[in-house]
Amino acid sequence: MTIKSSAARCLGLAMLVLGLTTPAAAAPPAPALGHAGRWLTDDQGRVVTLHGVNMVYKNPPYFPAAGGFGEQDARFLAENGFNAVRLGFAWNAVEPQPGVYDDTYIEQIKQTQQLLARYHIHSLVDSHQDAFNESVGASWSGFPAWATFTDGLPVQPNPGFPLVYFTSPAQNQTWTNFWKNHAAPDGVGVQEHYAAMWAHVAQRFADQPYVLGYDLINEPWPGWEYPTCFPKGCPRFEKDVLAPFEAKAMNAVRQVDRTHLVFYEPSLTNDFGTPNWMPNPTGDPNAGMSFHDYCFGPDDTCVTNGLDRAAADGVVGVVTEFGATKDQARLTRLTDRFDDAMASWMFWSQPQNQTPDHPQEPPTGPNLMDPAIVRPYPQAVAGTPQQWQFDSTTGTFTLRFSAHRADSGQPFAAGARTEVYLPQSTYPGGYQVVSQGAEVVSAPDARLLQLTTSPGQETVQVTITRR
Structure with missing residues (x-):
């Protein structure tokens, strides 16, 4: 335990009230999540769920x-x-x-x-x-x-x-x-x-x-x-x-x-x-x-x-x-x-x-x-989500997003990856991906589906079904 005297306690509390406590100097070893309005965002500006x-x-x-x-x-x-x-x-x-x-x-x-x-x-x-x-x-x-x-x-x-x-x-x-x-x-x-x-x-x-x-x-x-x-x-x-x-x-x-x-x-x-x-x-x-x-x-x-x-x-x-x-x-x-x-x-x-x-x-x-x-969900979107849905009966997952950043409205740099988690329990025999506006860059049937947006695309639509 750290034990403080009454005088030290009062001084510490007074410093908090006056805003004199020294902020932590060290930066986090990994970038912290921030937000752009309603969206959580990572250091790349991707929307995180x-x-x-x-x-x-x-x-x-x-x-x-x-x-x-x-x-x-x-x-x-x-x-x-x-x-x-x-x-x-x-x-x-x-x-x-x-x-x-x-x-x-x-x-x-x-x-x-x-x-x-x-x-x-x-x-x-x-x-x-x-x-x-x-x-x-x-x-x-x-x-x-x-x-x-x-x-x-x-x-x-x-x-x-x-x-x-x-x-x-x-x-x-x-x-x-x-x-x-x-x-x-x-x-x-x-x-x-x-x-x-x-x-x-x-x-x-x-x-x-x-x-x-x-x-x-x-x-x-x-x-x-x-x-x-x-x-x-x-x-x-x-x-x-x-x-x-x-x-x-x-x-x-x-x-x-x-x-x-x-x-x-x-x-x-x-x-x-x-x-x-x-x-x-x-x-x-x-x-x-x-x-x-x-x-x-x-x-x-x-x-x-x-x-x-x-x-x-x-x-x-x-x-x-x-x-x-x-x-x-x-x-x-x-x-x-x-x-x-x-x-x-x-x-x-x-x-x-x-x-x-x-x-x-x-x-x-x-x-x-x-x-x-x-259930499936988009863990990180190189864009701004517009809709996603999962049908637990058929195993069909759909995702639609704008290819522009949530924080600035600007397009992402080439190669920015959208990542979708796909559970083994939902797709025990693997899955198929139909994508409009993006290319799949992850291995077949990977638990984390990764996509990169095709050049010039404004909107990406992805549909995943059981194989």
Whole structure:
């Protein structure tokens, strides 16, 4: 552990507020992903799409390797076409006492990130919680007990996560006090501690390759204000309370990492389809919106709400959670929907749930994904996507894109490659490619189909079918 005196803690927090912390000097060994409007982009300007999984180990000591995640699991994900992981950590473990950081714990998270990087898997480093802390009805302690202030209100009635959000006085009072920036035991506001914690974490990842960025907080809950969020959303809470809080964390990250994307999240109520009012907290142009899709009913408004809100602020939107089910028909419908929206996504597997009737299973390969979500998709497009679709019944995949860059509208240099992942499970006997405007340059039946756009072409159309 790194232990700071009270004076040093206060000085460090003051430096964050004043913007005096020295930024990380070293450039990342591999170029970080950026964005052009709604699109993620790589250092060549190609549009990148992510298919990923969540990996949040909620049992002490709260890091995936302790649950069994290792080399063969990273390989398993890469072989099944996953190029992203939302890698969760617990504030409770990072800062077990106010101003006291456990660097050994952060190093464990970093080692998993480095393992994923060796397989070219991007990590979204995620500060994760679900219902704050076990003392107020959570199934695990993502946030620390020293930041939990109930004002003596009871936890009961407590039906367990996630219904505890709607029923527990202690749960809602804790969140209300968090949004009021209640002083921690050392007299410093809990929000200042949270921002300083993020700076301490982010500086460990600032120079690492294959870091997608930072997800500032998972599913923030409005506290006692939640009844006002249904059905029209939380405009006051998101604009006047949540955005200023996430701005503190965002600014703290920017003191130590000016390169990687920083993702902010709207209120948890957006997961169920309420309108999204969340603005870019600081106007940072290198930002993204992390949002979730647990919409009910036949009309899935979560995707359009999130992408439209992100587009309004000129940032990239990523579906960082969906699923939590083994219903393969539902998963196919959802991933079809994401394809229609040309969205990047990260799956939440049902074995990761930690609810009263479902203990969390180890974060090993098969527990992190489902066969229904392994599907063809364009990992990198030397152009601007216009449409892609996959018919899981026939195995037919189609892709259409403009040959011009998303960031400038200019054509790519000759030889720029478009890369499409094609699963072995979808094409066990191989595949055929019909391409208009591009040449196939990869080996026959390669898992990663590579194409180069023919000179003078404005639009490329590709159709892949089973052999």
